[in-house]
Amino acid sequence: MNLLNAVIVGFKEIWAHKFRSVLTMLGIILGVASLVGMSALVKGMENGMKEALVAIGGLEKVRLDENDIPAYQRNLADQAVGCTMNDVYALQKSAPMIKMVTPEMRLRDVTITRGAKFFTPYVFVGTWPNALEMNQHIVEHGRMFNEIDDELARNVCIIGTDTRDALWGSPDDLGYELNPVGQRVSIKHQPFTIIGMFQHYESERERKVRELAKLKPAPVHTNSPTRSKGWGKKGSSYVYTLKNSTVYIPLNTMWVKFRSTAGSNNIPDARLSALSVKVRDVEKLEQSIQQAHNVLMHTHKGIEDFAFQTQEDWADNINRAIKNYRISGGIIAVISLLVGGIGIMNIMLASITERIREIGIRKAIGATFTDIFVQILVESVVIAIMGGAAGLLTSMGLVHLLAYLSPTDNTPQITLNALAIAFAFSVGVGILAGLIPAFKAARLHPIQALRYE
Amino acid sequence: MALIEVRNVSKLYHLGGEEIRALDDVSLDIDAGEFIAIIGPSGSGKSTLMHLLGCLDSPSKGTLRLDGTMIEKATAHQLSRIRNQKIGFVFQFFNLLPKLTVQQNVELPMIYSGLSGRERRERSLAALKLVGLENRAGHRPMQISGGQQQRVAIARALVNNPKIIFADEPTGNLDSNTGDAILELFRQLSREGRTIALVTHDPEIAAVTPRRIEIRDGKIAREVDARLAGLDRSSRAPQTAAAASPVQP
Numbered sequence: 104m105n106l107l108n109a110v111i112v113g114f115k116e117i118w119a120h121k122f123r124s125v126l127t128m129l130g131i132i133l134g135v136a137s138l139v140g141m142s143a144l145v146k147g148m149e150n151g152m153k154e155a156l157v158a159i160g161g162l163e164k165v166r167l168d169e170n171d172i173p174a175y176q177r178n179l180a181d182q183a184v185g186c187t188m189n190d191v192y193a194l195q196k197s198a199p200m201i202k203m204v205t206p207e208m209r210l211r212d213v214t215i216t217r218g219a220k221f222f223t224p225y226v227f228v229g230t231w232p233n234a235l236e237m238n239q240h241i242v243e244h245g246r247m248f249n250e251i252d253d254e255l256a257r258n259v260c261i262i263g264t265d266t267r268d269a270l271w272g273s274p275d276d277l278g279y280e281l282n283p284v285g286q287r288v289s290i291k292h293q294p295f296t297i298i299g300m301f302q303h304y305e306s307e308r309e310r311k312v313r314e315l316a317k318l319k320p321a322p323v324h325t326n327s328p329t330r331s332k333g334w335g336k337k338g339s340s341y342v343y344t345l346k347n348s349t350v351y352i353p354l355n356t357m358w359v360k361f362r363s364t365a366g367s368n369n370i371p372d373a374r375l376s377a378l379s380v381k382v383r384d385v386e387k388l389e390q391s392i393q394q395a396h397n398v399l400m401h402t403h404k405g406i407e408d409f410a411f412q413t414q415e416d417w418a419d420n421i422n423r424a425i426k427n428y429r430i431s432g433g434i435i436a437v438i439s440l441l442v443g444g445i446g447i448m449n450i451m452l453a454s455i456t457e458r459i460r461e462i463g464i465r466k467a468i469g470a471t472f473t474d475i476f477v478q479i480l481v482e483s484v485v486i487a488i489m490g491g492a493a494g495l496l497t498s499m500g501l502v503h504l505l506a507y508l509s510p511t512d513n514t515p516q517i518t519l520n521a522l523a524i525a526f527a528f529s530v531g532v533g534i535l536a537g538l539i540p541a542f543k544a545a546r547l548h549p550i551q552a553l554r555y556e
Numbered sequence: 557m558a559l560i561e562v563r564n565v566s567k568l569y570h571l572g573g574e575e576i577r578a579l580d581d582v583s584l585d586i587d588a589g590e591f592i593a594i595i596g597p598s599g600s601g602k603s604t605l606m607h608l609l610g611c612l613d614s615p616s617k618g619t620l621r622l623d624g625t626m627i628e629k630a631t632a633h634q635l636s637r638i639r640n641q642k643i644g645f646v647f648q649f650f651n652l653l654p655k656l657t658v659q660q661n662v663e664l665p666m667i668y669s670g671l672s673g674r675e676r677r678e679r680s681l682a683a684l685k686l687v688g689l690e691n692r693a694g695h696r697p698m699q700i701s702g703g704q705q706q707r708v709a710i711a712r713a714l715v716n717n718p719k720i721i722f723a724d725e726p727t728g729n730l731d732s733n734t735g736d737a738i739l740e741l742f743r744q745l746s747r748e749g750r751t752i753a754l755v756t757h758d759p760e761i762a763a764v765t766p767r768r769i770e771i772r773d774g775k776i777a778r779e780v781d782a783r784l785a786g787l788d789r790s791s792r793a794p795q796t797a798a799a800a801s802p803v804q805p
């Protein structure tokens with residue numbers, strides 16, 4: 104008997120016991136659906152955890168900060184130069200594993216004013232145009248300043264939405280999105296033109312909460328006094344707050360207009376506050392940092408007054424958490440698949456007991472051990488495959504249901520991998536479940552099987 | 557060399573420490589083209605002998621040779637192939653598969669011998685025609701009478717062109733008229749040169765065949781060969797001649 108015949112016989116047998124077969128499949132359907140659903144939930148969580156990591160520049164971004172000089176070099180403290188533009192040029196020239204370097208010169212407690220309104224951004228930084236790519240900023244209105252703006256030290260700035268919200272009003276207050284490009288503001292008593300604004304950054308969860316709130320009817324106005332209900336509700340994550348509260352100006356503007364006169368005792372301070380680099384290949388993070396370190400040891404005259412900061416810990420924590428979710432979710436799903444498999448085995452054992460006479464007849468007219476074995480095994484696998492396919496469909500529905508039940512959580516995401524693994528698992532369970540019944544049936548002695556009543 | 561050679565075959569069953577000799581030191585030959593009846597009272601060991609001859613079971617002692625193959629040494633797989641290719645069975649209780657149609661039942665042996673779908677359909681229709689049931693091909697076994705079911709079983713036994721057909725009480729479950737018609741079918745097949753071994757407890761049925769083997773308590777009690785004894789020559793001689801001549805090795 105060839106495989107096609109076995110499959111046809113298997114389908115007929117399943118069709119002849121539709122209700123029983125569907126009940127049996129249900130175990131596999133639920134198992135596959137829970138496996139795919141679990142993995143989709145975990146994938147959604149992973150996306151949520153990683154989006155903030157991506158928003159600050161990803162794993163390939165490494166920050167270089169000033170650091171205390173190690174104890175054995177304290178005597179050289181007065182020769183320490185700190186981070187300067189020399190480091191930037193040296194890294195560009197001599198560290199091929201570094202893809203991009205962005206200098207940052209920062210000013211603290213800067214107030215931006217427009218008429219009577221004022222705002223103090225968390226981050227007020229003079230930098231290069233490539234800061235846009237380095238820090239994963241996206242321009243919503245206008246443009247980023249360019250090399251010419253930098254060269255000419257123009258009084259231009261690009262702002263995050265917080266500045267706009269504070270000086271003009273947020274879309275919620277105004278009822279429309281105000282575009283501040285072209286407006287003039289005063290920064291430390293110097294006139295600046297806003298030439299661009301970043302998009303509003305928020306996590307997937309924040310966006311969903313906001314969109315959901317928009318759909319709800321506006322709160323009915325009551326007579327109770329309006330009051331602030333505290334910060335608890337905001338709960339936005341640190342990374343997005345920081346990015347929304349950012350103002351960039353060209354590095355040269357920062358130097359010429361603010362820094363050159365701001366050093367202690369009016370001695371210009373040419374040091375950079377920080378330096379960001381992007382490595383070419385995250386897989387070689389370790390070597391890339393080592394290379395940058397070697398270059399910098401030259402420009403710093405051997406004094407190690409700097410330190411590298413990566414997001415590896417953060418990434419590790421995410422990966423560890425995801426792994427734990429995967430394992431616990433996977434165990435539950437696999438157990439339910441195994442239960443489904445036991446269901447199949449049970450029904451196959453019952454089925455061959457009902458068909459002992461049939462098996463005897465088939466053997467009497469020439470069916471071999473293999474013929475019967477394959478016939479029963481194929482039947483069990485066909486049940487599992489049908490259950491698996493139905494389970495895949497069910498899992499799509501399940502994921503929609505999950506997304507519907509908690510609309511503000513990260514959307515569960517079905518991956519092709521999860522589908523393939525779940526399907527392969529159901530087929531494997533079908534094979535395992537069919538082995539024992541198939542062996543029992545194939546081993547039957549023809550005479551005893553024919554005599555069986 | 558005979559088609560089947562049975563030498564000193566015994567079959568023992570053990571029931572709760574007690575030993576039952578279902579067959580006790582049986583020897584016989586069956587030539588190609590013979591029409592033979594195995595007769596004896598119920599429980600005498602006829603079915604046991606037929607199962608051994610038909611490769612459904614293996615002997616406890618002795619040797620069995622079918623078409624040159626030593627049965628007692630063959631593997632289960634080889635026995636399956638022999639049953640499929642060289643033997644056709646007709647049982648008392650028809651043993652058709654109720655879920656399949658008449659034609660699918662007849663096709664079943666050819667599925668296990670790996671014939672193509674087209675060849676299966678052609679040969680099964682031809683076999684059904686031979687037993688006069690070509691117009692019942694699409695029916696289920698439950699939708700036709702017992703005599704017709706037994707004809708389907710005969711068609712199934714014939715379809716792979718076996719060397720020998722075994723029938724165990726083929727009329728035992730039929731009324732006498734349909735039983736006679738089935739017997740007539742066997743005689744016709746025998747006239748066409750097929751080798752047939754018929755198992756029965758009914759001496760009237762056994763009287764149809766030229767050669768009879770009587771079994772009692774697992775032993776061959778008597779052997780009657782109409783051809784050798786010169787009995788019944790008037791009515792049987794033309795048939796036996798037809799049965800014996802074209803297929804003698």
Ligand SMILES: Nc1ncnc2c1ncn2[C@@H]1O[C@H](COP(=O)(O)OP(=O)(O)O)[C@@H](O)[C@H]1O
Nearest residue numbers: 569571576578597598599600601602603604605
């Ligand atoms: N599987 C078995 N186990 C024990 N005894 C058996 C078995 N099969 C047959 N026998 C015994 O062997 C003897 C012959 O049986 P059988 O060949 O079926 O007789 P018949 O077909 O002539 O009526 C009987 O006594 C029967 O009880």
Ligand SMILES: [Mg+2]
Nearest residue numbers: 602603604724
């Ligand atoms: Mg019997």
